[in-house]
Amino acid sequence: MPQSPTREVQKKLETLRNRFRDKTIREIEGLVASIFNASRNSETIGELVAAYQLLHRLAGSAGTLGFTLLGEQARKLEIAIKPLADQVADGADSESIRLELKQLLSAGYEDDIAGLGNLLVTAEPVSTEWHQPRLAETDNQPVLLILEPDQELAELVSEGLALYGHRLRSLSNGHEWPEGMDDVDLVMVRDTLLQDEGVQWLSRLHDLPVICFSQAPDFATRYRLACLGIDACCDDPQDIPALADRIEQLLAEGLATLTGRVMILDDDRELLEHYRLVLTSGGLQVRALGDPSNLLSELSEFRPDILLMDVQMGLYDGPALARMVRFQAEWLSLPIIFFSSEEDRNRQLDALARGGDDFVTKPVSDEFLLRTVRMRCYRARQLDKLVSLDSLTGLLKxxxxxxxxxxxxxxxxxxxxxxxxxxxxxxxxxxxxxxxxxxxxxxxxxxxxxxxxxxxxxxxxxxxxxxxxxxxxxxxxxxxxxxxxxxxxxxxxxxxxxxxxxxxxxxxxxxxxxxxxxxxxxxxxxxxxxxxxxxxxxxxxxxxxxxxxxxx
Incomplete structure (x- = not known):
């Protein structure tokens, strides 16, 4: 029996997590040895820089991959060791740095460093609650449901909207949500059917765009409809072209928020693959890059809606890469979002000033990642439409x-x-x-x-x-x-x-x-x-x- 899409995604995430654990065990062993060696021998003090970089990476990636305690401990140690790593990079006296490191370890950090590997023994269970697989589309015609007590009006609206290629279903009352309505794309409902807020099917409307037929223009009625999650109000459903135009807008918005083209640049292979898997499973098109030297050619080929990138990738500086991308006029409006474990707001603002548009602090939950990227892609395409599409019709200029x-x-x-x-x-x-x-x-x-x-x-x-x-x-x-x-x-x-x-x-x-x-x-x-x-x-x-x- 074939596995469900959600179970298949869960298995891939578990495999990725195990791969991360195996790799990180070896990396932590080297990190611990480097720090203790540096505390005993000033000639090896240069190894502090690599140790700091690994702690910085773990602070951002471990939590996303299910090892929250490891990520938190790595963050604590990263903050403690950073001043010493900065001194090494600035060429300060090795012996004085060694003595400071030795003092730091004796102040309680020795056990924290030695116990890092133990935090890989257990991980949070893989959760796929965020994953809602989309069914394959077999028909491009949207299905609209009309809940209208006036049967003559319902028939008039159905006939008019059918000219636009919609498939219509109609109910004269809303007491029960009938079986076989799971393929409905949009609901049109008379306001009188919404007076009883205890009806069971009302919650079904929260996941669908809803147009309410209402001739009540007063503030209180409109506000109540907005509180119920109604997306639009129509006082004259017999004006078919105007109604069809509003339906078009709502359906386009709903589809646009689920799609998008995303490019991710990160040198952490497991984290990069994790992001790619989550976003792809959420219905987005993803191009994942681990080598920044291919960035410009990949941008030209893939043409993403947004670009996600780490702030620091080995020898490459994320803000410098963002500035380089902006050299080309065609990418001036490309939204660039930095992902990093950096929590210092001043450093974040500095990174944004050098070419970025937003800053997301690692670790990032899968649901937050998916929602953030969907929203950003949607906003990016909205702005692009202002440039490429006719403002009245939404068609190409x-x-x-x-x-x-x-x-x-x-x-x-x-x-x-x-x-x-x-x-x-x-x-x-x-x-x-x-x-x-x-x-x-x-x-x-x-x-x-x-x-x-x-x-x-x-x-x-x-x-x-x-x-x-x-x-x-x-x-x-x-x-x-x-x-x-x-x-x-x-x-x-x-x-x-x-x-x-x-x-x-x-x-x-x-x-x-x-x-x-x-x-x-x-x-x-x-x-x-x-x-x-x-x-x-x-x-x-x-x-x-x-x-x-x-x-x-």
């Missing part, structure tokens, strides 16, 4: 969309697969702005952006080309399939109803399509899709046209 198109053009040319580019434009959009205002126009643009995100594949490239015009790239897609998808999308978008006050209106779109392979460059393919778009406009709008050369 014009320049980046063209860059991605160029990459797909080169990829399709190398592999020979078919790919398609399409230009989309909202019909009579100026009339929408003139009749209902620019706020209504923005609502229409956002609605189309959301529809494109939900109806197209994760691998498809979607960008706002300018104003009400969009560009879509469909990699590894036949011309026939692209036309079929875009025709269906065009028809469903025209069915959406937009509300401004008491007035309701709809908008259609036109699309022009071209195959990348039929043209000599990505730019020529865009021009061909643009020609097809204007053919569609002249032919009556509201549909899809294909450039003639793509049909050959």
């Amino acid at each position: 014009h320049a980046l969309a063209k860059t991605e198109l160029g990459r797909e053009y080169a990829r399709s040319a190398r592999s020979g697969h078919n790919s398609v580019v399409a230009m989309l434009d909202l019909d009579h959009f100026k009339k929408v702005n003139d009749a209902y205002g620019h706020g209504a126009g923005d609502m229409v643009i956002k609605a189309l952006a959301n529809l494109l995100r939900h109806r197209l594949r994760n691998t498809d490239i979607i960008g706002r080309y300018g104003g009400e015009e969009f560009m879509v790239v469909l990699p590894e897609c036949s011309l026939e399939k692209a036309v079929e998808v875009l025709e269906a999308l065009s028809q469903d978008f025209a069915r959406l109803a937009f509300n401004v006050g008491t007035e309701e209106f709809s908008v259609s779109l036109s699309a022009g399509v071209a195959t990348l392979n039929a043209y000599g460059s990505a730019e020529q393919a865009i021009e061909a899709a643009d020609r097809a778009l204007y053919q569609r406009k002249r032919a009556g709008r509201n549909g899809v046209s294909v450039d003639s050369r793509s049909l050959l």
Whole structure:
């Protein structure tokens, strides 16, 4: 019988802990011998520096790997020996340092040093409470649950949101949470069903994004809903585009907090592997480096959201490495987080002043590590979106969309697969702005952006080309399939109803399509899709046209 993912992670952590114990036993034997030798012979006083460095490393790593008492004792000894190690590094008189060391040992530290190895006999049990394995995604369509007593309204909302590719489930009351609802991604609930705070299913909402349907605008009601963990409040669920936009935001936020790309730089092999295992098991993509000399090349290849690094790695100084990374303009905004057992706030601030963004003190629990990294990755991507994504739609900006198109053009040319580019434009959009205002126009643009995100594949490239015009790239897609998808999308978008006050209106779109392979460059393919778009406009709008050369 195959092991559960959690049990498999636990076994790997136990193996890693045993490896750390075996290595550290040998290291501590050498450390004890070095310190006692230095106390007896001034010629070996230089060994204090290596002893201090090992104690510093154990103070940070032992607790994370389950040997808390060893980490605490190593920290105590590190603080005591540091002044002597600094004197050695500064070239002070060896004999005077030896005498100070001898006095230190006689003051009670001799037994502490000799007993370090005994603290490796037992370790805390490996805990994997932080590990919540994510099931493999078999369907990209989110599942939404509507708890709405008004059955007619529930059906109207379900039909409208289905156009965006969501799968809907509906309940008329919230007295019981039915079986088979474990795949729900978001809940929409009427506020009257939340009046009884003793209902058993209320706790189920804490792990899901929740939108509450409520027409009560008063402060007390809204505050109570916030205390219940509600994420958003909607007073008009019949405004489907606005509701879909809020759903999109909440689902994107939830997914973003679970993912990310992390690079870790640390010369402690067991600790580095421990971090990698915990973060990878938590759903993050991780690149672990033990050799700082490979840092720049690995950054360019992996392109992480954040960089974690130790402050001191043998001959390499973490803050100096951070400053070196900042030499390249593309990494000026990369969040760099120092992990170290250094507890002196002034030294921490000094490290941050030399290129870091945050400082986390070792040892670090697995749960704290995972939560910290997830949060940091999420914040990093939010800031990146301000630069690379259109603020209104969340789609790629014009320049980046063209860059991605160029990459797909080169990829399709190398592999020979078919790919398609399409230009989309909202019909009579100026009339929408003139009749209902620019706020209504923005609502229409956002609605189309959301529809494109939900109806197209994760691998498809979607960008706002300018104003009400969009560009879509469909990699590894036949011309026939692209036309079929875009025709269906065009028809469903025209069915959406937009509300401004008491007035309701709809908008259609036109699309022009071209195959990348039929043209000599990505730019020529865009021009061909643009020609097809204007053919569609002249032919009556509201549909899809294909450039003639793509049909050959």
